[in-house]
Amino acid sequence: MMKANKNLIQIENVSKKYGNTFALKNINLEIFEGEFLCLLGPSGCGKSTLLRILAGLETNYDGKILKNGKEIDAIEPGKRKFGMVFQSYSLFPNMSVEKNIEFALKAFKYEKQKINAKIESVLELTNLLEHRKKFPNQLSGGQQQRVALARAIAPEPTVLLLDEPLSALDFKVREELRQQLKKIQRDIGVTTIMVTHDQEEALSLADRVAVMNHAELVQISTPEEIYRNPKSFFVANFIGTMNNIYNKFIRPEDVKISDKKGCNTHSGIVISNEFRGFYRRIKLKSEIENEKKEIIVDIPIFHHQDRSFNEGESIHFNLPQEVVSEQIKERIC
Amino acid sequence: MLKSNFSLQKTFLSLMILSMFLFLFIFIAIPIIKLLLTSLSDPQGSFVGFENFKEYFRQGEFRTSLVNSLIVSFSSSIISITLALGFAFATTRTNIKFKAVLKSIAMIPLFAPTMLYGISLIYLFGNQGIFTKFFSDSFSIYGLWGIIIAESFYIFPHLFLILYVSLRSYDSSLYEAADMMNARGMKKFIKITLPSIKYGLITAFFVGFTLSLTDFGAPKIIGGRTNVLATEVSKYILGQQNFQIGAVASLFLLIPAGLSFFIENLASKRQKAFYSHGSKNFELRKNKFRFVFFTIFAVFISVIIIGFLSVSIFASVTTLWPYNLKLTLSNYDFSRFNMGGFNVWKTIIVALVSAFFGSIICFTNAYLIQKEKALLPFQKASRLLSMIPMALPGLVLGISYILFFNSPTLSIPFTNIKIPNALAFLYGTPVIIVIANIVHFYSVPYLTSTSALKKIDSNFQAAAQTMNASKLTVFFKVFIPISLPSLLEIFVYFFTNSMVTISAVIFLYTANFKPMSVAIIGMEESGNIAVAAALSVSIVFINIFARLIYIGLTRLLNIKRKKWDKF
Numbered sequence: 071m072m073k074a075n076k077n078l079i080q081i082e083n084v085s086k087k088y089g090n091t092f093a094l095k096n097i098n099l100e101i102f103e104g105e106f107l108c109l110l111g112p113s114g115c116g117k118s119t120l121l122r123i124l125a126g127l128e129t130n131y132d133g134k135i136l137k138n139g140k141e142i143d144a145i146e147p148g149k150r151k152f153g154m155v156f157q158s159y160s161l162f163p164n165m166s167v168e169k170n171i172e173f174a175l176k177a178f179k180y181e182k183q184k185i186n187a188k189i190e191s192v193l194e195l196t197n198l199l200e201h202r203k204k205f206p207n208q209l210s211g212g213q214q215q216r217v218a219l220a221r222a223i224a225p226e227p228t229v230l231l232l233d234e235p236l237s238a239l240d241f242k243v244r245e246e247l248r249q250q251l252k253k254i255q256r257d258i259g260v261t262t263i264m265v266t267h268d269q270e271e272a273l274s275l276a277d278r279v280a281v282m283n284h285a286e287l288v289q290i291s292t293p294e295e296i297y298r299n300p301k302s303f304f305v306a307n308f309i310g311t312m313n314n315i316y317n318k319f320i321r322p323e324d325v326k327i328s329d330k331k332g333c334n335t336h337s338g339i340v341i342s343n344e345f346r347g348f349y350r351r352i353k354l355k356s357e358i359e360n361e362k363k364e365i366i367v368d369i370p371i372f373h374h375q376d377r378s379f380n381e382g383e384s385i386h387f388n389l390p391q392e393v394v395s396e397q398i399k400e401r402i403c
Numbered sequence: 404m405l406k407s408n409f410s411l412q413k414t415f416l417s418l419m420i421l422s423m424f425l426f427l428f429i430f431i432a433i434p435i436i437k438l439l440l441t442s443l444s445d446p447q448g449s450f451v452g453f454e455n456f457k458e459y460f461r462q463g464e465f466r467t468s469l470v471n472s473l474i475v476s477f478s479s480s481i482i483s484i485t486l487a488l489g490f491a492f493a494t495t496r497t498n499i500k501f502k503a504v505l506k507s508i509a510m511i512p513l514f515a516p517t518m519l520y521g522i523s524l525i526y527l528f529g530n531q532g533i534f535t536k537f538f539s540d541s542f543s544i545y546g547l548w549g550i551i552i553a554e555s556f557y558i559f560p561h562l563f564l565i566l567y568v569s570l571r572s573y574d575s576s577l578y579e580a581a582d583m584m585n586a587r588g589m590k591k592f593i594k595i596t597l598p599s600i601k602y603g604l605i606t607a608f609f610v611g612f613t614l615s616l617t618d619f620g621a622p623k624i625i626g627g628r629t630n631v632l633a634t635e636v637s638k639y640i641l642g643q644q645n646f647q648i649g650a651v652a653s654l655f656l657l658i659p660a661g662l663s664f665f666i667e668n669l670a671s672k673r674q675k676a677f678y679s680h681g682s683k684n685f686e687l688r689k690n691k692f693r694f695v696f697f698t699i700f701a702v703f704i705s706v707i708i709i710g711f712l713s714v715s716i717f718a719s720v721t722t723l724w725p726y727n728l729k730l731t732l733s734n735y736d737f738s739r740f741n742m743g744g745f746n747v748w749k750t751i752i753v754a755l756v757s758a759f760f761g762s763i764i765c766f767t768n769a770y771l772i773q774k775e776k777a778l779l780p781f782q783k784a785s786r787l788l789s790m791i792p793m794a795l796p797g798l799v800l801g802i803s804y805i806l807f808f809n810s811p812t813l814s815i816p817f818t819n820i821k822i823p824n825a826l827a828f829l830y831g832t833p834v835i836i837v838i839a840n841i842v843h844f845y846s847v848p849y850l851t852s853t854s855a856l857k858k859i860d861s862n863f864q865a866a867a868q869t870m871n872a873s874k875l876t877v878f879f880k881v882f883i884p885i886s887l888p889s890l891l892e893i894f895v896y897f898f899t900n901s902m903v904t905i906s907a908v909i910f911l912y913t914a915n916f917k918p919m920s921v922a923i924i925g926m927e928e929s930g931n932i933a934v935a936a937a938l939s940v941s942i943v944f945i946n947i948f949a950r951l952i953y954i955g956l957t958r959l960l961n962i963k964r965k966k967w968d969k970f
Binding site for chain 1: 410860862863865866867868869870871872876880881884885964966967968
């Protein structure tokens with residue numbers, strides 16, 4: 071990630087209410103210049119509202135938004151010069167690809183001589199040169215998405231706002247576009263804030279991830295940190311699957327199946343066994359220190375190929391060292 | 404801390420919303436309030452309670468015209484629904500040929516003023532009618548029979564359209580399941596088809612009932628001495644200048660119209676629920692009996708519609724029907740007659756102006772209501788007001804307008820305050836006819852605009868805002884171009900209706916300007932029936948001409964839009 075960059079956007083105590091329910095509750099967040107920040111959370115958590123507030127599209131809220139230390143709350147969306155890509159792309163259907171981009175450039179009063187060169191360069195960047203004369207409905211979903219991106223970055227915005235830009239696309243296209251998006255963002259170095267509900271997308275794209283739930287910001291960190299050290303069970307469970315053992319979060323892939331009984335070994339009975347491609351997910355019924363537990367174990371597909379893990383079968387598993395209980399520590403390990 | 408993005412743009416938007424609301428409030432709500440107040444006041448304007456109602460009920464004519472109106476509306480609705488159902492069935496559920504042509508023929512009555520059916524009936528069954536001698540002496544077309552037949556023609560295309568839409572989409576799996584159970588054709592029709600179009604039938608009945616109840620043109624021409632509510636209302640206002648009783652009588656047109664509007668609304672909601680999931684069409688199977696039967700039926704109806712129109716066309720180009728059948732165009736030389744302020748071109752111009760401003764107002768208002776959020780209470784009020792004209796018969800609108808624009812001062816109800824009527828200067832000008840046309844036909848184009856706008860991404864304005872583009876730019880560069888086909892449709896709808904309408908304008912025409920439709924009534928009254936026929940036929944052809952231009956323009960537009968239009 072880009073380190074030691076200066077703080078570009080500051081969100082201070084932002085709250086928004088719809089009637090009696092909070093859409094946003096006391097949000098405080100710094101965004102650094104050049105970083106790719108993902109706002110991640112389930113639907114209805116307020117992430118899109120926060121993005122719209124940043125864009126200037128929502129006006130009634132408490133708190134402040136600062137850019138380079140100056141309040142921008144009263145500044146109109148267009149004057150903020152933030153580029154935005156909507157989930158539905160919002161491409162004007164009656165304008166060709168280049169006309170859509172030209173529309174944005176003209177609205178930002180770009181000099182006439184520079185418009186063509188700019189269109190050319192963003193089309194090249196987004197790999198759309200051959201489609202420049204086409205209309206949105208002649209393009210695939212992925213191509214439309216790229217046009218929306220091209221239109222948003224053409225006027226060289228200070229901040230790029232992306233509202234679930236990939237969620238309307240097929241899985242394959244989504245993965246492909248994710249890489250392109252990351253590359254483009256790196257190339258032009260624009261500060262980017264993306265809203266998504268897809269944890270995989272957030273982890274793979276972002277420099278930092280801000281996890282939101284119930285109108286509140288619950289954790290903000292690098293993807294690795296969020297994955298390895300979730301601060302709450304919500305974050306833990308939202309980002310992948312978690313076992314909660316002795317109030318510690320154990321990822322299913324950190325539970326190891328073992329053949330022989332050791333001092334940190336437990337036993338359990340298989341209650342389900344799902345084949346998931348590159349790994350196998352097994353649910354176990356177990357008893358750890360007199361407490362009944364359901365343990366989820368992910369086993370890479372090339373491990374234990376000789377075993378079948380049938381339902382009802384009793385197996386042994388090891389927990390990681392850090393969750394060894396005091397009682398076990400007393401035993402000789 | 405409350406943030407407000409006050410800017411020129413937002414002020415302008417609020418002003419637009421406010422002025423649209425004021426337009427609707429002044430030209431829809433206030434005249435109706437004025438009408439209601441008049442029905443409760445004496446000629447001096449003092450409140451008299453229900454005295455006018457009592458007076459109106461005391462007159463024996465009221466009961467006769469009410470009963471006549473009910474008979475006419477009921478019979479013509481039933482007759483027309485039966486025929487329209489057959490015709491709609493033929494064009495949706497059978498394999499008959501030339502469906503497009505048949506559909507266009509079914510639409511022809513929309514292009515004609517209702518007077519035309521009366522005139523054709525006179526030529527066929529009137530005193531000198533060609534078929535009159537086949538009937539007994541006691542039979543007379545002047546009266547209920549004539550009105551019922553004329554109204555059946557008038558409402559046919561409206562009912563056909565409703566039933567056509569209901570029959571067009573259906574859940575094929577129901578029929579397939581019935582086939583598996585070996586159900587017969589008639590059984591399938593009664594058990595599946597009829598229930599699935601139940602709401603369409605209800606809507607059709609009420610639309611037909613209201614249209615024939617409130618029509619003035621046909622009973623005026625063919626009614627003879629038989630009065631219906633519509634002709635009686637006009638008698639009070641135009642004949643006796645008794646505005647109080649006229650207002651009371653017109654309420655008897657407003658109430659059923661309003662009632663049927665609500666039932667219709669309810670029905671259309673239910674109809675939507677009926678088709679909530681997976682209605683897809685399946686291929687129609689060959690059925691020889693069905694093919695032959697419905698071909699004969701559809702051709703029969705088409706021949707009658709065209710024949711009916713042809714009678715007026717033919718009679719209008721003969722020297723003296725039915726005695727001297729030498730062809731002549733003298734009846735089309737309208738300058739031969741003194742028709743006080745009548746002028747074909749002026750009529751067309753007024754219709755064009757009504758269509759032009761009507762389309763702009765309808766579309767802009769639909770846009771403001773649908774896509775903007777600036778003054779929500781006013782937007783909601785405008786939405787409500789926009790639906791009222793649907794329930795407002797032309798006669799009622801016309802009377803409300805005379806009452807409103809004719810009074811130099813307006814008193815505010817329950818107070819003694821009187822304010823000068825700033826709009827009184829419009830009385831006696833063609834402007835009032837333009838406004839009446841716009842308001843009278845407002846609701847359908849409003850709904851057309853709304854449904855066109857609904858298909859447009861609601862994030863366009865937000866997207867454009869982030870691009871520093873003004874709302875006006877997006878309105879003109881995106882919303883208008885996308886909605887152009889709907890705008891054309893609205894325009895031609897306003898135009899055609901402004902050409903054929905008689906009910907509101909009969910009260911509002913002036914010495915300087917008399918529309919063609921009003922001139923028809925005048926010519927018929929003075930015995931120049933051939934000229935009345937010529938005028939009616941001219942309206943039909945002007946409308947067909949306008950329609951052809953519309954079709955041509957739509958085709959051109961579609962070629963240009965083919966690349967990008969997915970709607």
